[in-house]
Amino acid sequence: MQLSDPMLFAVKDQHPLEPPNQKPKPHVAPRYWLDEQDHTGNARGYAPFAGNNNYPVYRNVKSYKAAGDGKTDDTAALQDAINADGNGGNRYKNEVTTRPAQVFVPGGTYILTRKLDMRLNTIVVGDPNDMPVFKASSNFQGNVMIDGNDFATDGASGTTNFFMAFKNIAIDTTNINKDTSVTALRWGVAQACHLTNIRIQMPNDSKGHTGIDLNQGSTIAVSDISITGGAVGIRNNNQQVLFKDISFKYCTTALAQSGGFVVVLQGARIDTCGLGVDTSGAGQLGSVVILDSNSVNSGPMIKFFDSSNSSGDRKDQIVIENLSFSGNNPVAIGMDGTVKLQNMKNVDTWIWGNVSPGVYQTGKTVTTKRSPQLLSNGKFFTKAQPTYADWTSDKIVNIRSSVKGDGKTDDAASLNAILADNAKNGKLSYFPYGVYIVKSTLYVPPGTRIVGEAWPVISGIGSFFGDKTNPKPVIMVGKPSETGLAQIQDMRFTVADIAPGAIILQINLSPSSTNTPGDVALWNTHVTVGGMADTNINTACSSPNTASCLAAFLMVHLTPSSSAYIENMWGWTADHSLERGGRQNIATGRGILVQATRATWLTGTGFEHNTLYNYNLHAAQNVYAGLQQCETAYWQGVGAVQNAPAPWTPDVARYGDPDFAW
Numbered sequence: 001m002q003l004s005d006p007m008l009f010a011v012k013d014q015h016p017l018e019p020p021n022q023k024p025k026p027h028v029a030p031r032y033w034l035d036e037q038d039h040t041g042n043a044r045g046y047a048p049f050a051g052n053n054n055y056p057v058y059r060n061v062k063s064y065k066a067a068g069d070g071k072t073d074d075t076a077a078l079q080d081a082i083n084a085d086g087n088g089g090n091r092y093k094n095e096v097t098t099r100p101a102q103v104f105v106p107g108g109t110y111i112l113t114r115k116l117d118m119r120l121n122t123i124v125v126g127d128p129n130d131m132p133v134f135k136a137s138s139n140f141q142g143n144v145m146i147d148g149n150d151f152a153t154d155g156a157s158g159t160t161n162f163f164m165a166f167k168n169i170a171i172d173t174t175n176i177n178k179d180t181s182v183t184a185l186r187w188g189v190a191q192a193c194h195l196t197n198i199r200i201q202m203p204n205d206s207k208g209h210t211g212i213d214l215n216q217g218s219t220i221a222v223s224d225i226s227i228t229g230g231a232v233g234i235r236n237n238n239q240q241v242l243f244k245d246i247s248f249k250y251c252t253t254a255l256a257q258s259g260g261f262v263v264v265l266q267g268a269r270i271d272t273c274g275l276g277v278d279t280s281g282a283g284q285l286g287s288v289v290i291l292d293s294n295s296v297n298s299g300p301m302i303k304f305f306d307s308s309n310s311s312g313d314r315k316d317q318i319v320i321e322n323l324s325f326s327g328n329n330p331v332a333i334g335m336d337g338t339v340k341l342q343n344m345k346n347v348d349t350w351i352w353g354n355v356s357p358g359v360y361q362t363g364k365t366v367t368t369k370r371s372p373q374l375l376s377n378g379k380f381f382t383k384a385q386p387t388y389a390d391w392t393s394d395k396i397v398n399i400r401s402s403v404k405g406d407g408k409t410d411d412a413a414s415l416n417a418i419l420a421d422n423a424k425n426g427k428l429s430y431f432p433y434g435v436y437i438v439k440s441t442l443y444v445p446p447g448t449r450i451v452g453e454a455w456p457v458i459s460g461i462g463s464f465f466g467d468k469t470n471p472k473p474v475i476m477v478g479k480p481s482e483t484g485l486a487q488i489q490d491m492r493f494t495v496a497d498i499a500p501g502a503i504i505l506q507i508n509l510s511p512s513s514t515n516t517p518g519d520v521a522l523w524n525t526h527v528t529v530g531g532m533a534d535t536n537i538n539t540a541c542s543s544p545n546t547a548s549c550l551a552a553f554l555m556v557h558l559t560p561s562s563s564a565y566i567e568n569m570w571g572w573t574a575d576h577s578l579e580r581g582g583r584q585n586i587a588t589g590r591g592i593l594v595q596a597t598r599a600t601w602l603t604g605t606g607f608e609h610n611t612l613y614n615y616n617l618h619a620a621q622n623v624y625a626g627l628q629q630c631e632t633a634y635w636q637g638v639g640a641v642q643n644a645p646a647p648w649t650p651d652v653a654r655y656g657d658p659d660f661a662w
Helices: 075-083 412-424
Strands: 058-060 069-073 101-105 109-112 122-126 133-136 144-147 164-172 182-186 193-201 209-214 221-228 232-236 240-249 253-257 262-266 269-271 275-278 287-296 302-304 317-325 332-334 339-341 346-356 359-366 396-398 406-410 428-431 435-438 442-444 448-452 457-460 472-477 486-489 492-495 499-507 520-523 526-529 552-558 565-573 590-594 600-608 613-617 623-625 628-631
Touching: 075 101, 075 109, 133 144, 144 164, 164 182, 182 193, 193 209, 209 221, 221 232, 221 565, 221 600, 232 240, 240 253, 240 600, 253 262, 275 287, 287 302, 302 317, 339 346, 412 428, 412 435, 412 442, 412 448, 457 472, 457 499, 472 492, 492 499, 499 526, 526 552, 552 565, 552 600, 590 600, 600 613, 613 628
Parallel strands: 058 101, 069 109, 101 122, 109 133, 122 164, 133 164, 144 182, 164 193, 182 209, 193 221, 209 232, 221 240, 232 253, 240 262, 240 269, 253 275, 262 287, 269 287, 275 302, 287 317, 302 332, 396 428, 406 435, 428 448, 435 457, 442 472, 448 486, 457 492, 472 499, 486 520, 492 526, 499 552, 520 565, 526 565, 552 590, 565 600, 590 613, 600 623, 600 628
Antiparallel strands: 317 346, 332 339, 346 359
16 A cells, blocks of 8 residues: 655634734743652652662653753653662662652653663653653764663563653654664563553654554553654563553554563554554564454554464464444455455454354454443543643642651641541642552542552551451452542552551442443552562562462452542562562462442553462453563462462452352
């Protein structure tokens, strides 16, 4: 298919006419509330394990001499803002979990002349009211603009590049020759990383530019991205990933798969692209799901390797579900151009591969029934992570103004009081980084909005969470049968010591109306047990006999009364320490238990290394699970001292545990 050059349209000046002889007034974006918080005084983010009481968690790149004027080379200044350890040194390979950073980028155009390296435990966030642009110079040196490959933990694979985020930023490669091989953003990262609200502009009719290259790693979700131009919009070799609400325009190929286990492309819009998804060059790609997507004025939706005549494990297994397709091209073709699915305006469900184990179909068309509770305009409901860009600082409460977050003080009573007051008065609760210890349940009432800085930690500890026969929640979102709104983003929930009676996160709340799905939602919020400097479990659980390390009862519980939208959540029982420690043998009882019946969306989740199960959907109804990633506990299996259900006793009656009777 030969694409014509995209048309360019003039946009009328939207400013009102000025009186004669007067210059137009420049548009000034309102200052974003995030940058107006106290980032230097007593209410600033505090990293209690950094070894420096004045360690700067929050850093505005302008404080590191970034100009953002579209002329100055800002590479060094931006890198300094990301790297700074607060002592004149570099955070790279200088501990991982003790020195978090939130790097704020005000509006402007920041010129890059060479690669900008990301760091673990770092969120780079732009101003959503005036989205900053990272723009390559015409003399850019290198083949990657922004690099998420930070090998601080193992020096080789991206599968341990945890806790990294990049949001509200535009990337522009148009100054680089269109046929030069260059990547705007290399994202070889693992779980607990996220990209959201990113815009990438590349030259049209390019033979060399790639927008995002997930060249390795094991991430979970990439969300709400707009990519224009380039030879390839996204190139993916990650183990697994859910791409949610990605817009591709004028790309020669929107998504090129070079490997991986599974990819879900949900809610994609492909506009005037030569090819939608190309898996023909993939090595051992497992499966591709194209879900709730739309192709306009483009080439075939997918080009793939026909594995029907292969032996052994067959790669390139394809599912297309709910596709809107316009134009004259076939929907699916083989590597040689053979038509596998002819042109049609709408595809309900089409399968090429194993419909069930051992039953391989070569282009089976079926009808998929969907629960209406899970749908919005005929598609599975999704919701972008809020920026609260239009909120003013008088609606924001910095909770550290009256809470310690020092990793020692019991903050439960203070946090409960603050959250209750903020919910009552319609205020947003801003959590600067800290390790907030709670020795009793933290109740998140209806009306709560929480935004974290660099994944602040809420950590349960003490006898309250000590009884495995009477488990209690560390964080409880709503009480049973309560309704209302609760939205949480960029937080981390854990236990500070062995707590066999801890349900780390329990959600009871549902929206007040079925017309407001997503009122109860969590984005990029994670649950961990062990592996970090902020928990005693990091050093307490090395024995192969896990009976002494019943670290937590259950990671996440979605109770029968709940209805929640969860996007990009990682539940990790650590198999190793991120602080260069050895193997950890931790017996967390359970991963996520879903008993919800109203409507639940798991839009990219991963739960790993738990004893009885990682996922348990027990008496649940109306559940959408876009991608589920899991691994069994490394201490289980051949040669193990104990195997499931040991060292736990299943509670079948109350929690629907498997009894392992088989």
